[in-house]
Each structure stands twice: as C-alpha cells, then as structure tokens.
Amino acid sequence: MNTERIGLIGVTLLLVVGGVATILAPTIVTGPGRAPAEASVTTTTTADGGLGSLFGLTLWGVTVLFGGTALLWTVLTYVFGSGYEPPSNEYGLEDVQVRIMTVDATAVVQETVDSVPDELTDVHVIAEKPIDVRGATVHVVPDDFACQAVRKGRAQEWARRALSTDREFVLYLDEDSIVESFDGLPDADVVQLREKPRRTGSSLSFLADVYRMGVQIEQRAFARLSIPLFAWGGGIAVRTEVEDTVTWDRETLVEDTAFVWTAFQDHDFDFALSAAVCRNEAPPSLYDLFQQRRRWSAGNLQTAKILPLRYELLTRVRNYTWGLSPIVMLVVVPLSALGASVGHSGAFLAASLGLALFTAFWFIRGVVYYGEDYHVWMLALPLAPLVTVVHALGTVLGILSPPEGFRVTTKVGSG
Secondary structure (H helix, E strand, O other): OOHHHHHHHHHHHHHHHHHHHHHHOOEEEEOOOOOOOOOOOEEEEOOHHHHHHHHHHHHHHHHHHHHHHHHHHHHHHHHHOOOOOOOOOOEOHHHEEEEEEOOOOHHHHHHHHHHOOOOOOOEEEEEOOOOOOOOOEEEEOOOOOOOOOOHHHHHHHHHHHHOOOOOOEEEEEEOOOEEEEOOOEOOOOEEEEEEOOEOOOOHHHHHHHHHHHHHHHHHHHHHHOOOOOOOOOOEEEEEHHHHHHHOOOOOOOOHHHHHHHHHHHHOOOOEEEEEEEEEOEOOOOHHHHHHHHHHHHHHHHHHHHHOOHHHHHHHHHHHHHHHHHHHHHHHHHHHHHOOOOOOOOHHHHHHHHHHHHHHHHHHHHHHHHHOHHHHHHHHHHHHHHHHHHHHHHHHHHHHHOOOOOOOOOOOOOOO
C-alpha cells in the first residue's frame, strides 16, 4: 500500500469519525447566569473524547495543503507563465507526419482524418484491428509485436519503428482529436497542442472538463520549467530525432507524460505550447470520466518515481491534494447544513471561502477559455463545488484502487 493511499484513507477516517463525533457530541444548555433575565439561553456543542479537536486539526491541515497547492498554481501560472505567448511557426505542414491512434473506432477516426488540413499529406492511422478510413494510410499493429510499452504506448512504439519518415516532426492525435486550427509548428523539440473538450453526453462530465481547462492554463508556464508537469497525448508533436532518442518503450498508464518526463530530465530539449487547438471529446458519462481521471492519477503516481526528487514530491502532493478536496467538501458541507460547528474559528471559514473562490475562478476561467459561444455555461457557476467533487473523485479512485490496465475512454463521435 503506497503512502498516498495510506494518507488518504487515514485522513478520510479522521474526517468522517470527527464529523460524526461533532454531530453526536453532548449539548450543554446554559441560562442567562448573571446576565439580565431576558437574555437568551446559550447552547454549546462539545466534542466527545477530543475527536472534535482532532477533526478541526485535520480540516485545517487539509485546508492548508489545498491552499498551498492553489498558491503554487498561482505562482506557476501568473509568475512563471506571465507573458507567455506561443512562439511563431518555423515549420510548415509539409514538415509534419500525422499519426492517429485508435483501437478500432472507424467513424470517430474518420471525423478526425477529415478535420486534418489538406496540406498535411502524410497521414497514418495506427489501429489495433483492421478498419477502413478514407484519406489516410491504415496500419494494424501486429499481434506478435513485443516491447515494454503496453496498449497505446505499444502502438506508438511500433509506429516509431515501422514507419520511416523524413519529416521533421511527428504529430500524434487521438482518435477523437478534431483539428480545429493547425498551420505549422514552432522550433521546439516537443510541441503541446491545446485541447478543448466538446460535450458528447453528460453535462456534468462536460462541466468537469470545462473546470479542468481553467486549471490547465498553468501549461503556459511549462516551457519555462526544466520538466513540464504533464502532457496531453491527444495532440502532441515530437521532433523525429527526439522520438527516436527517447522512444515510447516503457510500461506506463500515461505514456504521453512519461515520454515528456523522460525526455526532459535526460536531455536538454525545448518545450512549447502551441496556439493550435484540438476539439477532443469530453467523457460521455460520469463513469467514463471517473475511469479516465483514475488512470491519469494512478499513472502519474506510478511514473513519478522517474522524476528528480523535487518534481516527484510536487507531483505526489498535487495528486494527493486533488484527492482530498472532494472528501473535505463531502464532509464539511453536510455538517454546515446541519448547523454543526467545524474548524473552531472564523479563520477556518475565511480560509474555506478563499478556496471556494479559487474553485469558482477555475470554473470561470475555463468558460472564458472556451470563448463567447460558451458563456451560457457561466449559469452553471453555482454547481462549481459539485463539479470540483466530480472532477476529483477519479483521482481518489486512482490513489485507492489503481487500474491494472489501460482502459480506452468511450468515444461517441457525431453519429
């Protein structure tokens, strides 16, 4: 059992037991005493066996941890990332080979292929089963191909070995990565395209991705860090010689992030965040959302051991904090609704309100990122606490019960 799992279970038990103790604590009713007779009686709730104090300390500890993470996010985004603009393109579309990764989602892949600019003439689909797609060359990964990587990483490693190219870059797209804008690449070794998930089913699932886009504006600081904190493999361009140097040949649930972490700690490479956008699909159901976040969380924690100590600690603390955030929400809100005192001070209320404002800001920032056509989603702002819980529950699952294999998120397509 890893440290994060032990800590998460321990903190959860303390919060739940402390919360129950707060509700069931004996109530002492006192009269006016020496006060005037017309003074109201006062009611004081005390916690039994010291659990109330332990509960309060645990709440404060989690709040401080979340606050510290929010502060770090602010520094990354608005200090390190201040003034960052995507660099101008130095390479045209003729310098790019496209590889679209899928299992066998023919209709979904066809939409992605159709969205690729006509000037991108070297387009390949890497599939696990034979499919018929117009406008691209389809390759099926042989069943007998063996390497350390699994699932998508295995397919990428096969493509790296099997497909020769004289293009400067290889652009990897997921099967659902509709290319909204792409006209070239800057002179960087790894170029991250932006994502903008589109609604496909559950509104709550979509709102969780809107919220994630607000948090994810921290990516603009990654070009100024020695190691980017994560990568999105649904739209990422890699210089061909860099891909051959780093390879995809490693077992992980987050092959894109693992590739970037390996590349940037072992070599002096350049990272750039592109202005190009891919309209990928938001998970169509809450189940798919939870399983997606579960894989990301577990994969990041499992792979973090390859990082230098300071980055490993940062990654683990960030995942742990996101895992705790819904637990606090699910404990504190019901207690407050029942009129129970939590935190033992007005300072705790102020700190909680401050973090609630961060939650609202991230959601608003996500809506703004989407643009004017999506401003109607601002009406969902009162749901921000619930969206935060939904967004983070997958992280909890990833810490408590890491998946044993790679599960492909269900894709819907336009139908």
